[in-house]
Amino acid sequence: MAQDGQDGQDGRRAVVGARLLDEAIGYAVSAALRAVAACGVADRLAHGPRTAGELAAATGLDEGSLYRVLRLLATREVFTEDPEGRFALTEAGGMLRGDVPGSLRDAVLMLTDRTFWEPAGRLDHCLRTGGSAFTDVFGRSFFDHFAQDAATAAVFHDGMAAMSSAEDRxxxxxxxxxxxxxGAVVDIGGGQGGFLAAALRCGKGLxxxxxxxxxxxxxxxxxxxTDLTGRWSTEEGDFFEEVPSGDFLVLKRILHDWSDEECVRVLSNCRRALAPGGRVLVVDAVLVSDGRPHQGKTLDLLMMASLTGRERTREEFRELFAGAGLRLTRVVPTPAVLSVVEAVAA
Structure with a gap:
């Protein structure tokens, strides 16, 4: 009986150990996603299943290497593989196509770009110093790097637009x-304007x-x-200095980039610009401090590695608002990973 008990314990440890090692090599899945996105493989499957050989001939890729990448991604339901060795798109794989509404191809390329990838590999630096690893890798801060590298900045802005396209409305x-x-909506740091367009479509008077x-x-x-012609304008500026006045001041995927002190500075500018009866809308992940999975907990580590910011809990948002003369009124859940955290003048 003692031997049987030891065998059971060893078997359990083997299973747990295998699961831990799966987590340790999980970056291979990210690498595979980036490879097929960069090579446009999903676009070649738009008209039906194809073998790795057929895909290789169409893309100029190596057949053996392509098969091995597709085989792994089929285990993650990005593609399917049939008994004849033909691969087809799943719903998720279809989002890697570059020619479809809601494409996430550019978002995958952004999230697996070296500006996130390399600092994430140095999280031990963050643990030891309490700061970002980005400057240690690239020699300057995240946004300073983008200001001096137009190609990398384009990857970031196109990727952010792709992430937003499916979630904005x-x-x-x-x-x-x-x-x-x-009502006047001001999309602060609004990038290519996708969320502003979605907001304006909610009401003809906006x-x-x-x-x-x-x-x-x-x-x-x-x-x-074209349906929004005459209802929008653009204004150039720096939200650390000032923001335009409005009834709804929106900060979507902005505050998580910045430290608490930097966030209070931005929110204080919003408080000064807020029209009477207006609202500040922070659109970010809102974390719950328990063991439930949430994409925001993963993004939080990317923020730690590459930027000065973090994902936050409801109480942490409340404290930011209080520091800027604002009062949290409600948190509105959405079908997306993000919530809308609303605040008014205190």
Missing amino acids: PIADAYGFPETGP TGTLYDRGHVLAGHGLGAH
């Missing part, structure tokens, strides 16, 4: 912008301002929304 609808009556740095505004896409 569900988030705007979940918050419930007024369907009637006037007008909007896209506020960002000049080099970012140069790539905005609001002009493509």
Whole structure:
């Protein structure tokens, strides 16, 4: 009986150990996703299943290497593999195509870019110093690096736009912008303008301002929304210095980039610019301090490795608002990973 007990314990340890090692090599999945996104493999499956050989001939890739990458991704339900060795797109794999609405190809390329990848490999530096590893890798801070590297900045802004494209309208609808009556929406650090467009479609009386740095505004896409003509404008500026006045001041995927002190500075500018009766809307992940999985907990480590910011809990947002003369009123869940954290003047 003692031997049977020891055998059972050894078997259990083997299973647990294998699971731990799976986690340790999980970066291979990220690498495989990046490879097929960069090589446009999903686009070649738009018209049906193909073998690795057929895909290799169509893309100029090595057949054996391509098969091995696809085989792994099929275990993660990015592709399927049939008994004849043909691969097909799943719903997730279809989002790697570059020619479909809601494509996440650019988002995958951004999240696996070396600006996130290499600092993440040095999390031990963060643990030892309490600071970001980005400067240690690249010699300057995250956004300073982008300001001096246009190609990398384009990867970031295109990736952020791709992440936002599928979530913007569900988030705007979940918050419930007024369907009637006037209201000025200011999308602070709004990038290419996807969320502002989604917000304006919630109510015909809404007008909007896209506020960002000049080099970012140069790539905005609001002009493509012909139904919104005449209802939006752009304004160049730095949200650490000031923000335009409005009824709804939106900070979507902004505060998680910055330290508490930097966030209070931005929020204080929002408090000064807030119209009477207005709202500040922080659209970010809201973490719960328990063991439940949440994408925000993973993104939090990327923020730690590459930036000065973090993902936050409801109470941590409450403290940020209080430091800027604002009062948290509610947290609105959405179908996306993000929530809308609403605040008013205290």
